[in-house]
Amino acid sequence: MANEEWGKPDGHSEPVILPDDFHGKSKEKFGKLKHADVSFERYLAHETAEFQRQQALEHNPELQYKPKCGAMTPCGNGDFEKALDVTQWHGAYGSLPLNINSLTAGIMGGAITAPNSHQTWVSAGTDPNVGISTTAQGSPGAVRIGNAVAGFGCELLSKTFVVTPAVSTINFWYAVVLQNPAGHPPSDQPFFQVRVTAGGSVVPGAFDFGGGSDTLIADSTNPFFQTTTVGSEKIVYKDWSCAQINLTSQIGQVVTVEFITADCGYGAHWGYAYLDNFCGDCCGSWNLTYDCENSTHCGSGQVCFDYELPTVNKLTGSVTITLDLYQNGVVVGNLSSGVLTSGTSYCFAITPVLLAGMNASLGGFDFVATGHFAIGSTSLGTMLVGAAPDGIDVGKNNDYQIACKSCMDIRHEQEAYLHKQCAGKYNLLPSIHCDCPDAEPLPPDDCHCDCTPVTLPELVPCISVKWGDSRCDRLETNDVEVLCVTVCNCYSNVTFNSLSIGHIGVTDMAGNPVPLLPDGTPSVQIFPSGPICFGSLGPCKSPNQPSCVSRELVLYTRGAIGQDYRLSFDGICFSILHHVEVEKCFVINLCQD
Structure with missing residues (x-):
């Protein structure tokens, strides 16, 4: 006849029938323990509860811990300020020896002296055993994993998510409190573990x-502990410290941090x-950050980092910074x-042309510290600071430029960008005619003109204003639209030097100011109002290929009246052999919303 026992392990109340030889096998296992730290009666109670837990998992596999991504995000509920969010974290518990695949899923909180308290949200306070804070850096909340109750127990808190380039290294704060029994080998001491898995396998090197x-x-000889x-x-403990998980090898993959x-x-x-x-920062613990302001970003210069040295038991540690290019x-x-055993900052001297293996034709390089x-x-x-292979900024070969760009280089790049945009x-x-807006409309100014010699003094640049990303766009009475002003030289034997527009204004068609809003601002505005410099426009190269320069304006309407408005370019100044000043006006037709 089987020995019938009834148990309620961690809330599971199904009756469990123990095998006939359960007592004898438990006593045999107890006899093999190297240290008889507990009585056989206590050991038997543990074995009975563990048997019941395993039977519950066998009869209901849904109880087994199986991490799933779901709606979890890399940093969701990472601050634990108000609670432990079960939609962002998994929990599990079980018995030693640790076997992740045989843990019971669930988040269970409670007092530190409760055996079923596995993952507990705690507010700011003081740990009852070693007197450290229960939260990090003045935080209002944290999570305690485990309890101060002995009994072969193990607990787990995990998060499963897809690794993104923006979150490929994750910082976190932790504190540890472990009893350190004498005579126990390291394999049987209490411990705290941080591991990362992907596809069921541990990711090597993800945490250290x-x-x-x-x-x-637990090891009192480790200077890491107090x-x-x-x-x-004897208790060993580590007050709050920061650490980092390296997920750079898993970008785009689903991982579980446990x-x-x-x-x-x-x-x-x-x-x-x-x-x-x-997902916080490590300021206040041992730390390494990129010092962008004191770093140069091209040519011969420097790449700088700030650091905080570790301190444990009044001992100050060291840091060695390596920079991979x-x-x-x-x-x-x-x-x-x-x-480095002192100080708070270090700069690497950079002379790209002297760096062995550097290919100058690629324009730049990336770096990871x-x-x-x-x-x-x-x-x-x-x-880590930066993530391989892109380094500090996303993209290849763009963290540090081998040669610094000149003002002319930058201007040419901007001109090319605006030409493409416009x-x-x-x-x-x-x-329209600025002085006689009711006169016959002037021909469209699209600057697609013949490149012909000029007969002085009829020398004026061609100016056009375009807008809209499609022919279906409308200018509306509540709108923000980017206008492109293009100035072209359509002459083959003339250069317009130092061309600028002094003022840009908007009026009604009679030249009156646009109506004001209740707050006193115009209902139609143009930004900037001037001056705008176009530089020098050389002669056109061939018919329908004028020499052109573009600039952007912003038309901002708010509560405007739907009607025609006059956009005036005043003080269009340039020099050839003499100074020329003209004006140019356009009609802005706003469609009523």
Whole structure:
């Protein structure tokens, strides 16, 4: 006859029948424990509860922890300010030895002394065992993973999401409190673990506490920890510190970030951790940031970084910064700061033409900085600034330019940009006589003119105004429209020098100011009102290929009356052999909304 027991493990109340040999096998397993930290009765109660939990999973697989992406985002509810959002985080719990695939899914909160308190939102306060803050950097809320109850327990909090280029490195704050029983091997000490999985496999190198390990094991000899004693038990703890998860190798992939705590392997010692500011910054902890203002961005110069050295138990650590240089996504060189034990900033001297492996024809390069932090000879892990292969800014070969552009280079680039922008405008404003607006309309000014010799003194540039990204666009009484003003030289033997428009104004067709709004501003405005410089326009090269320069204006209407308005270009100044000043007027026909 089977030995019938009834259990309620963590809220599951289904009756469970224990096998006939359950008691005997449990006693055999107990006898194999290296340390008899608990009585057999307590061990049997644990084995019974664990058997019941596993039976519940077997009968209802939906209870098993299986991370899914769903609606989770990389940084959603990362500040934990008011609560632990179950739509942004997964939870799970189980028993040692740790097996992620046999954990029970669920987020369960409670007091630190409650055995079923696995993932608990906590407000700002003081930890009852070691006196550290329960939240990071004055934050109003955080999450405690685990509890201060021994019993072979392990807990998990995780987030599953798609890695984007914008969030390919994630900073977070954590604090750890672990009992450190004497005589237990490292494999059976309480621990805190941070791991990243993709497709069911651990992503190597995604997280490092130091020395290549993603697990922080209770160890009083580790300078990473502070120590204290509560009753007869030694406790090691780490006050709030910042760390970084490197997901640059997983951009576009679904990953799961898991935070795991576990008791000791013999059932009598506990461990727990706090988590806060997931996707926050590391200011106030050991840290590395790009100093854009003090860095140069082209030619011979410097690339600078600010850093904060780690401090543990009144010991100040060090950082070594390495700078990897990329072209077309491939590392072509690297620089090192050496070991830095003081100060707060470091600049790498950059002379691109002297950097071995640099291809000057690519125009520039990208860079990624890695801070290697340590306390003495103990590594504390790394922190990235920038993400391979694009570096600081998205795009190839654009973080640092090998040669600085001249003013003329920049002007030519801008002229080419404006020429392209304005070439796509479709609609012409009608041109009118400025002094006699009721006269016959003037021919359209589209600047598609013959390139003919000029007979002095009839020397004026061709000016046109275009707008609209399609022929269906309308100028409306509540609207914002970009106008392109194009000035062209249609003559083959004349250069217009230093051409500028002194003032641009809008009136009604009679030259009166446009109506004002209740706040006193005009209902139709043009920006800028001038002056606008077009520089020099050389002779045209061939028929229908005038020499042209374009500038952009913004027409802003708000509560305007639907009617015709006059757009006036006053003080159009240029020089040839003598000074010339003309005016040009156009009709803005606003369609009533």
